[in-house]
Amino acid sequence: MSRACWICGASADSAEHRFKKADLVRAHGRGPYIGPAALYHYRSGHKSLVQGPNSKLLKYSPSLCKHCNTTYTQPFDRAYDAFISWMMENEEAVLRQRFLDFEEIYGSNWEESQRDLYKYFAKSFGCRLVDATTNVPPDIVECIVRNSFCTHLCLTLAVNEDTLLLPSRHRNGFIGKGKLFSWTPRSAPRSDDIFTWDEHVSWLTTCYWYNNAPDDACGSSWIADRKLIHLGSFAPLNKRERNELIKKTRDYK
Template structure:
């Protein structure tokens, strides 16, 4: 297989599905054992994670080491800086319901948010390849540009149902949603667009490629604004939400 980013080198490197820095932030460097060991769930199958570099947390090889380690490193660092800011300023962000990239990256916020967007574009591309799809040229090519046009739109939302959980539990709520393909109405073999999401705790990042984003899930962002305004989502119905609240309330009693 050829690396989908450079489109020339052999794919000999595996990208993390769950970012290693996210795992380490919540669970430490590892190894992980006992009740606090993270659990990976996929298709209903539970697997205990022993370390932040576990193979189960990685995609199959789809990148070359040059692209995955060297070329995209600034994107990874921009993401880590963004996450650090979000977790250190959680209550402020939840109160304001927006993020100012100046507060994250300082005077260099234009370059910082551009690298952050490229991290998400890389994440989207790796997920497409994992699903057996081809990464659109505009997504692949924007990684090498300072200015670009693309069909990939992103927005950020607060998952209010995750906020029901105690902080020590919700911080470990890391994962990816299903990749949905939008088929052409006249030709169901043709894909017109994609929809996807991933989450770090209560913050959900939604991806929309060549389809109209759901405005309830936040302002649309293409690395083109100093501010991102957070949307809102309630995945649980009222009965499920009430059940979750009761389970959280019961948890301290069980520990005593």
């Protein structure tokens, strides 16, 4: 059964990448990923060989129409590409100062560009919800189609300190998504959906807080409404795992 595009309601005939193609190409090249360049996708404990950046494994099933997935959201993709490229080029300074000034990244057009970047993340979140067979809340659709919006989706950007332990040539190819959690408070079982989620490119982790107060340690709350945001910090490994990782990274060198 074909779905309706979750943005405009037309027939959904276009599949969004689970991982941004440009991120994969930047880190791993254009493929094919064979021999020493073999690339694996890990999902729910399963490991699959990925042939190239257009592999079906790396796409959601169609949940958008072609227009919404390409022409309409192209400015959002561009804002994201410019953001990641700038982050990679300025990695050392960003990690030292631990904040981002959107004007430094985008220049005088920063207000519109940081909004487009937020919309890029909102689209990613919507596609993930559909993949989890959950309806996309109307306020998420609204923030994609409007320039002025009210939404329950807060984002924070954080440094994964454990990923930072990896040499840059290894961590740059570390691209993935965390588990999508749906919460129902015991005190209000009929309340609106509450979700948390995260995605990462290398150490840079985008944390999604929907209907949920962000953890301040994970960075400044951002709803496309700031010129400057502070990066948060977290370290998911326990002491033993971290020591093992440090030992392994010595072997890489």
